[in-house]
Amino acid sequence: MLVSIYRYNPDTDAEPYMKDYEIDTGGKDLMVLDVLNLVKEQDPTLAYRRSCREGVCGSDGMNMNGKNGLACITSISQATNGKKKLILRPLPGLPVVRDVVVDMTMFYNQYEKIKPYLINETAAPAIERLQTPEEREKLDGLYECILCACCTTSCPSFWWNPEKFIGPAGLLQAYRFIIDSRDNATSERLADLDDPFSLFRCRGIMNCVNVCPKGLNPTQAIGHIRSMLLDRAT
Amino acid sequence: MVTNATSLGRNGLYDWLIQRASAVVLGVYFICVLGFFLCPGEATFADWHAYMTSTYMKVFTMIALISFMGHAWVGLWTVSTDYLTSLQLGKAGTTVRMIFQGGLALILLAYLFWGVQILWGVK
Numbered sequence A: 001m002l003v004s005i006y007r008y009n010p011d012t013d014a015e016p017y018m019k020d021y022e023i024d025t026g027g028k029d030l031m032v033l034d035v036l037n038l039v040k041e042q043d044p045t046l047a048y049r050r051s052c053r054e055g056v057c058g059s060d061g062m063n064m065n066g067k068n069g070l071a072c073i074t075s076i077s078q079a080t081n082g083k084k085k086l087i088l089r090p091l092p093g094l095p096v097v098r099d100v101v102v103d104m105t106m107f108y109n110q111y112e113k114i115k116p117y118l119i120n121e122t123a124a125p126a127i128e129r130l131q132t133p134e135e136r137e138k139l140d141g142l143y144e145c146i147l148c149a150c151c152t153t154s155c156p157s158f159w160w161n162p163e164k165f166i167g168p169a170g171l172l173q174a175y176r177f178i179i180d181s182r183d184n185a186t187s188e189r190l191a192d193l194d195d196p197f198s199l200f201r202c203r204g205i206m207n208c209v210n211v212c213p214k215g216l217n218p219t220q221a222i223g224h225i226r227s228m229l230l231d232r233a234t
Numbered sequence B: 001m002v003t004n005a006t007s008l009g010r011n012g013l014y015d016w017l018i019q020r021a022s023a024v025v026l027g028v029y030f031i032c033v034l035g036f037f038l039c040p041g042e043a044t045f046a047d048w049h050a051y052m053t054s055t056y057m058k059v060f061t062m063i064a065l066i067s068f069m070g071h072a073w074v075g076l077w078t079v080s081t082d083y084l085t086s087l088q089l090g091k092a093g094t095t096v097r098m099i100f101q102g103g104l105a106l107i108l109l110a111y112l113f114w115g116v117q118i119l120w121g122v123k
Helices: A032-042 A076-080 A105-113 A133-137 A156-160 A167-178 A186-192 A207-211 A218-233 B012-038 B045-052 B055-083 B086-121
Strands: A002-007 A017-022 A061-064 A067-070 A085-089 A096-098
Touching: A002 A032, A032 A076, A032 A085, A067 A076, A067 A207, A076 A085, A105 A167, A156 A167, A156 B055, A167 A186, A167 A218, A186 A218, A207 A218, A218 B012, B012 B045, B012 B055, B045 B055, B055 B086
Parallel strands: A002 A085
Antiparallel strands: A002 A017, A061 A067, A061 A085
16 A cells, blocks of 8 residues: 655755655555554654554554544554545644654643642641542543643644643643542632633634544533633633 | 733633623624514615614614624734744744734724714714
8 A cells, every 4th residue: 555654854854755655554454553664664764653552652643644643543444534545744733853753842831831730738648538439530531631642733723822822632631630629729720721822722623522532522621611710700 | 821911801711701792792783783674674774774873773883893893803813813923924923913913903993983983973
């Protein structure tokens, strides 16, 4: 099958280019990561990130035929959707380090802003802070995020304001801590999001929901935070 | 917290509320104006004149005009801070954005005062 891959080595290339490879898949509907491994056998200069190869680590997020996803859990047929050519590009909106490897610094900076840890100034109990099953259930659909950046890099609001808009992944995690019964910094967390950019730059186009490899819904989480801000301010 | 001196309320929630509330007002206003023409019977100029110069429609038109100003500012301010930035335009970004926002403020104020003059000028 024909595979077209975005190639760029800042040490040797003046500008990025697409390079085609003919790969023998043996008639199998391989995962895109397997295809990349086959390309790597042909051309060892190709660079990409990968680790767990089963959709847990979030290392191999990339743009496959126009849609972000994890190469390890996306099959050729899912990626190409009937087209003959598999086209692989880096996640959009982040600086390219080399080939399909991107610099995630801006993504992590936004994640850091939401203080992704429990804040609780009360004295710690002897063993652990307990939750009822109902309180724990509120974290479902939030804690599963693996920070692969597929959602945030598919969001035009993040493309235009990567230093100001927190992005869907960061906001999903913001809600995960806001709603956690063991965290008591809700008011401060909400106050930090009440500016025109951090959260309100979300225009609800739902690209994030469309691409999330874990099936999560950042738009819904953003809506919940907005409702909490509204409750607080009106 | 990302501060900004040119957003309408210096606050995301305020801008978000203004944009939605003004959209509702504008929606209802256009239904009222269109409704006049959709009512059965011939719409004469005299009827239209009487309808638009009634105190009810004058006040409603003023509210719609102010809603239009808020709605347009929030919407176009968002567009300007998305596309007219240093990221898109390099060093010229801030200058271009400020000219755009300044021009927009002047146009919206002109619309407001022109609208007041028309509304209260028609006898």
